[in-house]
Amino acid sequence: MTERDDLIRETAETDLFASFEGDLPASGRRSSPVRLLRRYLPAVIAFLAVILIWEGLTRLLGVESFVLSKPSEILTSFTETFGTIWGAGLRTLYEATAGFVIGTTLAIATSLAAARWVGFREGMLPIAIALNATPIAALAPIFNSWFGLTNPFSKMAVVAVVVYFPVMINTTRGLLEVDPAELELMRSIAATPAEVTRRIRIPRALPYFFSSIKVASVLSLIAAIISEYFGGPQDVLGQYIVNRAQLFQFPDAWAAILVASILGVTFYLLILVAERRLMPWHVAFRSSD
Amino acid sequence: MGGANRRLARSGLSILAVVVAFVLLWEGYKLVWTAMGWENPVSPDDRTMPHTWDIFLTLFRPAQRNGPPFILVELRAALMTLREAFVGFVIGGAVGFGLGVLFVRSTMAERAFMPYVVASQTVPIIAIAPMVVVWGGRIDLPQWLSVSLIAAYLTFFPVAINTLRGLRSPQPTAMELMRSYASTTNETLWKLQVPAAMPYIFTALKVSAAASVIGAIVGELPAGLRGGLGRDLLQFSQQFTAAPEKLFAAVLIAGLAGIAFVGLVTAIEHRWVQANRRLIG
Amino acid sequence: MSSLVVEARGVGKTFGTGDGQIEALRGIDLQIDQGDFISLIGPSGCGKSTLLRLIGDLVGPTTGTLVVNGKTPGQARLDRDYGIVFQSATLLDWRSVQKNVELPLEIMDFPSEERSTRATEMLDLVQLAAFADHFPWQLSGGMQQRVAIARALAFRPSLLLMDEPFGALDEMTREAMQQEVLRLWGETGTSVVFVTHSIPEAVFLSTRVVVMSPRPGRISDEIIVDLPRRRDQDTREQSKYFDLVIEVREALRKGEAGGAAT
Numbered sequence: 152m153t154e155r156d157d158l159i160r161e162t163a164e165t166d167l168f169a170s171f172e173g174d175l176p177a178s179g180r181r182s183s184p185v186r187l188l189r190r191y192l193p194a195v196i197a198f199l200a201v202i203l204i205w206e207g208l209t210r211l212l213g214v215e216s217f218v219l220s221k222p223s224e225i226l227t228s229f230t231e232t233f234g235t236i237w238g239a240g241l242r243t244l245y246e247a248t249a250g251f252v253i254g255t256t257l258a259i260a261t262s263l264a265a266a267r268w269v270g271f272r273e274g275m276l277p278i279a280i281a282l283n284a285t286p287i288a289a290l291a292p293i294f295n296s297w298f299g300l301t302n303p304f305s306k307m308a309v310v311a312v313v314v315y316f317p318v319m320i321n322t323t324r325g326l327l328e329v330d331p332a333e334l335e336l337m338r339s340i341a342a343t344p345a346e347v348t349r350r351i352r353i354p355r356a357l358p359y360f361f362s363s364i365k366v367a368s369v370l371s372l373i374a375a376i377i378s379e380y381f382g383g384p385q386d387v388l389g390q391y392i393v394n395r396a397q398l399f400q401f402p403d404a405w406a407a408i409l410v411a412s413i414l415g416v417t418f419y420l421l422i423l424v425a426e427r428r429l430m431p432w433h434v435a436f437r438s439s440d
Numbered sequence: 441m442g443g444a445n446r447r448l449a450r451s452g453l454s455i456l457a458v459v460v461a462f463v464l465l466w467e468g469y470k471l472v473w474t475a476m477g478w479e480n481p482v483s484p485d486d487r488t489m490p491h492t493w494d495i496f497l498t499l500f501r502p503a504q505r506n507g508p509p510f511i512l513v514e515l516r517a518a519l520m521t522l523r524e525a526f527v528g529f530v531i532g533g534a535v536g537f538g539l540g541v542l543f544v545r546s547t548m549a550e551r552a553f554m555p556y557v558v559a560s561q562t563v564p565i566i567a568i569a570p571m572v573v574v575w576g577g578r579i580d581l582p583q584w585l586s587v588s589l590i591a592a593y594l595t596f597f598p599v600a601i602n603t604l605r606g607l608r609s610p611q612p613t614a615m616e617l618m619r620s621y622a623s624t625t626n627e628t629l630w631k632l633q634v635p636a637a638m639p640y641i642f643t644a645l646k647v648s649a650a651a652s653v654i655g656a657i658v659g660e661l662p663a664g665l666r667g668g669l670g671r672d673l674l675q676f677s678q679q680f681t682a683a684p685e686k687l688f689a690a691v692l693i694a695g696l697a698g699i700a701f702v703g704l705v706t707a708i709e710h711r712w713v714q715a716n717r718r719l720i721g
Numbered sequence: 722m723s724s725l726v727v728e729a730r731g732v733g734k735t736f737g738t739g740d741g742q743i744e745a746l747r748g749i750d751l752q753i754d755q756g757d758f759i760s761l762i763g764p765s766g767c768g769k770s771t772l773l774r775l776i777g778d779l780v781g782p783t784t785g786t787l788v789v790n791g792k793t794p795g796q797a798r799l800d801r802d803y804g805i806v807f808q809s810a811t812l813l814d815w816r817s818v819q820k821n822v823e824l825p826l827e828i829m830d831f832p833s834e835e836r837s838t839r840a841t842e843m844l845d846l847v848q849l850a851a852f853a854d855h856f857p858w859q860l861s862g863g864m865q866q867r868v869a870i871a872r873a874l875a876f877r878p879s880l881l882l883m884d885e886p887f888g889a890l891d892e893m894t895r896e897a898m899q900q901e902v903l904r905l906w907g908e909t910g911t912s913v914v915f916v917t918h919s920i921p922e923a924v925f926l927s928t929r930v931v932v933m934s935p936r937p938g939r940i941s942d943e944i945i946v947d948l949p950r951r952r953d954q955d956t957r958e959q960s961k962y963f964d965l966v967i968e969v970r971e972a973l974r975k976g977e978a979g980g981a982a983t
Contacts, residue, residue: 190551197552218574274454274461281455284650284702285695286657289669292677292687297482297489304481332811335779339805340825340876341798350824354815369562376564377658381677389566396570396662408567415562432815432856 220402229406236391236403240410243388246303247375248418250310254371255364257311258318265319266326266352267344276323283316291378300383309378314367318360325359326352358433361426368418372411463492490685495692498685514672514690518697520584521669525656525701528588529648532595536648537641539596540603541629550604561597565590565655569662583665590663591655595648602644606637642709649705653698669694725788726880726912727753727776732785733937734771744937745771749785751931751940758906758913760923760930762969764977768938769916770884776914777803777882790879797880801829804873804911808885810865812857812872818844819853822872829876843871846905863894867901874909881906881913887922896954899925903952920973924965925952932969934976941976944968 202222208214209221216224229236265272291309298305329351337347379389388411395403426433466489473484482488499511507513539557543550569590576586610632618628660670673694676687732749735742746768753759761769774780775787778794789797797803812821822840831839844850847867857865866886873881883902887895899922906913917923923930924946932942946965948956956962 193548193552194555197556201556218578219571273450274458277455278458281699281702282695284646284653285698286650286654288654288658289673289691289694292673292680293691295677296680296684296687330811332807332809333813335774335807336805336811337828338779339777339798339803339882340801340828342828346828350828351813354813372562373564377566380566380658380661381674389564392564392567393570393662396567401571404567404570408563411564411567412559412562416559419562430815432858 216402220405224402225405225409228402229409232403232406236388236407236410239386239388239391239407240414242303242384242386243375243379243411244372244414244418246306246378246387247310247371247414249303250307250375251314251364251367251371253307254311254314255318255367258315258322259360261315261319262322262326262356263348265323266348272323276320279316279320283320287313287316288374288377291381294378295381295383305383306375306378310371310374313374314364314371317370318363318367321363322356322360325356328359329355357430361422361430365419365422365426368422369415372415372418376411466492487681487684490688495685495688498689499692510686510689511693514669514693517667517669517672518693520667521653521656521660521694522697522701524584524587524659524668525591525649525652527585528591528593528655529595529645529652529701531588532592532597532648532652533599533645535592536596536599536601536644537603539600540607540637543600543604544607544633545625557597557600560593565593566658566662568593569659572659573663583663584668587656587659587663587665587668590659591652594651594655598644598647598651599641602640603637606640607633609640610636638712642705642712645705646702646709649701650698653694653701657694669697724755725752726755726757726790727751727914728788729772729776730786732772732775732782732787734768734775734780735783746775747937747939749940753912753914756910756912758915758926758928760915760917760927761933762917762920762923762930763933763938763941763973764935765918766938767933767935769933771938772933773882773884773914773916776880777805801825801876802879804876804878804881806866806869806873806881806883806886808888810857810862810869812865812868814857816857817853818849818855818857818860818868821857821868822875825872825876831876839875840871843875844868846874846908847871847901861894863890863898866890866898870902870905874905874911877909877911879911881911883913883915885916885918888917895922900953902926907950920966920969921957924948924962924969925957930965930969932972932976934973942972944972 205219206222209219261275265275288309290312291305294305294308298308326348333351333355334347337351342350376389376392379387380393383390385391385394388407392404392407392411395401395407469482470484470489470491473479478484486494499514500509502508503510503513539553543554572590572593573583573586576583576589581589607629614632614636615628618632623631656668657670657673659665660668661674665671669690672690673687676683676690680687729749729751732746732751733744734746735744737743749772751772761772763769771780775782776789776794778789778798787794790800790802792800792802812818813824816824819837819840822843823836826836826839841850841853844853847870849864849867849871852860852864857868860868870886887898890898902913903926905911913926915923915926927946928950930944930946931940932944933939934941944965948959948961948965
């Protein structure tokens with residue numbers, strides 16, 4: 152370990168993803184129905200209250216729907232245009248998930264290399280941390296020109312870059328964040344570096360990896376929608392939302408936003424389930440009994 | 441001190457190495473692909489991948505005939521975007537901090553609203569941006585302030601989450617100690633919990649600084665706001681076939697703007713850490 | 722070839738830190754016979770853990786020569802001559818108790834059947850057979866440490882290195898663990914190097930107590946513990962045991978005084 156590793160550990164904390172751990176309601180422990188009810192009832196009540204107040208106020212004050220649509224209008228639009236927006240949502244989801252897979256795969260490969268070779272790590276990580284601070288969405292028009300406006304890969308590439316940096320930074324941090332005693336133990340039984348990576352570093356990195364891809368899953372959908380804004384096929388979520396908003400058809404735009412949100416949350420929850428399956432031993436998932 | 445300087449020098453050197461490596465890769469790709477006549481995945485011609493030095497020199501050429509150099513025009517645009525981002529950052533930071541304090545005081549509030557705070561981040565800002573602009577116009581907000589609100593939407597979330605974590609971070613024994621002094625909730629908050637939360641909050645602020653620049657750039661698009669980086673990026677992407685190097689140069693400046701803002705927050709954090717070390721030591 | 726397991730001659734270790742050089746050990750001469758139970762005892766900073774790490778080739782010596790089983794420590798490590806137990810059990814969260822014990826066997830490419838029979842055997846030996854399928858966090862601190870010992874002995878190393886293994890345990894558990902280690906030592910015939918700062922622990926366990934003193938770390942005395950090899954709770958109440966405890970305590974005090982003079 153060099154002194155640079157401390158710097159990297161310190162700067163890698165610039166990411167938020169570790170802070171998600173344990174704060175999300177979905178990552179709680181298994182519990183009884185009563186406890187579940189007590190846990191989630193306030194959220195349900197808050198949701199209903201907000202919807203009711205929203206609906207009531209917009210009706211009472213006679214707010215036009217292009218200023219703030221009523222929930223009932225959004226719901227109507229949602230059911231009426233469901234075929235269109237759901238189809239658009241799935242096409243956007245395709246770009247998002249494909250980009251997510253590409254970005255995550257590249258990130259894992261880089262992380263393993265960065266954990267293995269100090270020199271590589273020292274060159275890569277500061278750059279990665281800096282690039283993570285840049286507005287990557289700005290790459291969308293470049294990729295559109297490179298790979299073609301109608302080629303879905305243009306959007307996937309943006310998603311891949313957006314996903315790449317946080318996953319890479321976090322996974323590298325996880326691979327390096329190993330108990331020194333575990334390394335000494337492995338050394339004492341003359342384990343090879345490959346064995347150490349396989350049996351210690353990778354399991355240790357899993358929690359970091361998962362918390363980063365949980366966030367990346369949400370980011371990937373947003374990145375896909377933003378990159379769609381810069382042009383391309385019209386039958387995708389980003390274009391649909393922008394077009395409807397330009398025509399001041401805000402209930403339609405809201406309905407599409409709802410689809411985006413549902414897809415994003417579903418993607419996120421799927422990863423949460425995978426995380427539980429793969430790391431039943433992790434602190435957050437241990438049953439209390 | 442010497443160690444810190446050496447560290448800085450090494451860090452600068454390795455960054456330089458990566459930049460050089462990137463330039464070599466770029467130009468090497470162009471060279472090999474042109475020689476072999478390959479077109480995939482990206483065509484190597486100067487209209488798709490301009491020479492790196494062309495991109496660099498574009499910065500110093502006039503943006504328009506007889507106008508000021510490109511870099512000056514774009515720096516001005518970057519300043520405007522950074523102003524929107526900064527205001528959004530401050531608003532979002534304050535809202536996030538407030539939510540964190542609210543949630544740490546009331547578990548009920550946390551359970552009621554936390555899921556929606558998280559869900560709010562699955563809503564693409566580009567989708568709500570046009571509505572925010574309409575709302576802003578209704579109450580006669582200047583357009584740039586609407587953009588700031590869009591930026592604030594991305595900013596508040598990391599701060600809220602990390603403030604909550606930070607406020608919960610003191611040891612139970614420390615909280616009990618404050619209790620034994622019969623200190624009020626407010627005193628405990630300001631004398632124990634907030635200082636303990638500062639490292640967490642700074643971490644979030646760095647994330648938020650980057651997010652606010654993204655929010656401002658993206659927010660400028662549907663707002664139709666002129667003079668900022670977002671609008672310029674859109675404009676240069678439409679002129680890509682005519683002058684591709686302008687888009688690359690503008691992306692470069694957008695990136696530097698993001699890094700500069702995060703760098704500023706990091707510098708303030710270091711100042712804070714040093715000041716506090718002096719107080720303790 | 723003698724039956725020497727460890728032979729150190731003039732071993733010294735200097736660490737370079739940001740503030741300069743720190744001499745952790747100077748002029749260490751030490752011989753450990755086959756079947757010995759050696760305790761290294763001394764105040765903090767006397768380099769007892771460093772000496773253990775030197776023997777185990779976790780760090781390399783700056784001066785002097787160190788021979789383990791007639792080889793360099795590095796070769797001995799590659800030949801898997803060492804079992805190591807730290808103060809923290811260092812069990813892997815994601816492996817069951819059984820799988821934790823099997824870890825070194827996996828790395829040494831034992832066939833899977835032999836791995837599981839050996840692990841079961843070792844868990845029997847530390848009386849944790851019933852917990853084979855549990856995960857580390859479901860065990861108490863003492864039980865975790867027993868798993869760590871089972872893991873260290875699973876591949877029958879010729880030398881067991883223990884670095885304050887019971888430092889984090891309460892007194893009752895600690896005494897039970899000491900008894901257990903003595904039993905394992907009797908049954909396996911392994912040589913043991915045991916770092917501790919508890920005088921009664923050192924006397925109760927060892928055949929020889931090596932007293933160390935700080936700044937720079939060196940050996941200031943060696944005390945032969947001529948108690949019978951089989952020891953139990955009654956041993957702790959014998960006058961011979963008390964005499965030895967006093968002897969070690971005085972050696973420690975003398976060592977510290979000598980260190981202050983230089």
